[in-house]
Amino acid sequence: MDAVTVRARTAGGRPTAGEGPGSGAPGDGTAGDGVPVVDVPSQVAPRDARELSRRFFDRLAVLEEGTREHQYVRNTLIEMNLSLVRYAASRFRGRGDSMEDIVQVGTIGLIKAIDRFDLSREVEFTSFAVPYIVGEIKRFFRDTGWAVHVPxxxxxxxxxxxxxxxxxxxxxxxxxxxxxxxxxxxxxxxxxxxxxxxxNCYTSASLDAALSTDGGVDGESVLADFLGVEEPALALVEDFHSLAPLIARLDPRERLILHLRFVEERTQAEIGQELGISQMHVSRLISRMMGRLRTGLLGSEAA
The missing domain is CATH 1.10.10 (Arc Repressor Mutant, subunit A)
Known part of the structure; x- marks a missing residue:
């Protein structure tokens, strides 16, 4: 952003010999060709700023860009009209960003307006500048205010x-x-x-955002309270993924027993009848497989 500050150029409230931006003599209160020296431009009242701005724009139009006097006139115009930025920025109060940030962005719009203003258009500078300032602030919110980035x-x-x-x-x-x-x-x-x-991506709400309860009930609720309940089975998903390679190492009969017991939910007696073995043998096989799977699962977690 262009500098908005004006370097100290006066001594005792008057221009110092050899330091004025123009040919104004020391102590005459002007900065060359009738442009007044403004000690604290940011404290000029808005009504006075409008009148002074006309004189400064007249002078700015004939100055060569890059000279010390051009810099003084341009910077003074910026500081004198910062009240326009604060006025425009106040319309965006409560948008979540600090007013200081919004004013800084709006100042960019003010600088663009000063660089493009032409007195021959016969329009008040305030009417010309405010759309530039508001447009720059809106562009800032458009580019940075989205909760999720979209094209x-x-x-x-x-x-x-x-x-x-x-x-x-x-x-x-x-x-x-x-x-x-x-x-x-x-x-x-x-x-x-x-x-x-x-x-829907422009704004988002925190799941911990407090919501006032209706019906005069004391206390507060949070948004998460209205978005369903926690699903305990979700905690098993990671275990399922960890068990998959361990189960793949079992032989076909062991995998069949696990399928019959835990997927089809058959009893040990029914499994033994289908495989031609005793219920006691089925129980021992399941216990042994559970031990191996448990050991493998705990070992992978430790790793």
């Missing part, structure tokens, strides 16, 4: 979708369909649907 085309489509939805809702008296939005926006229905999904 620029979808960011822009979201804004267009909001406008089209409001226009059709006013015109039709109901929520417009995707086909109606597609026709108004001149976009395929697939892109309208994509833009609608992208809108």
């Amino acid at each position: 620029r085309r979808l960011q822009e489509a979201r804004v267009e979708l909001a406008r089209a939805t409001e226009e059709l809702r006013t015109r039709l008296g109901r929520t417009p369909t995707t086909r109606e939005l597609s026709a108004l926006m001149s976009l395929p229905e697939e892109e309208v649907i994509e833009a609608r999904k992208a809108s």
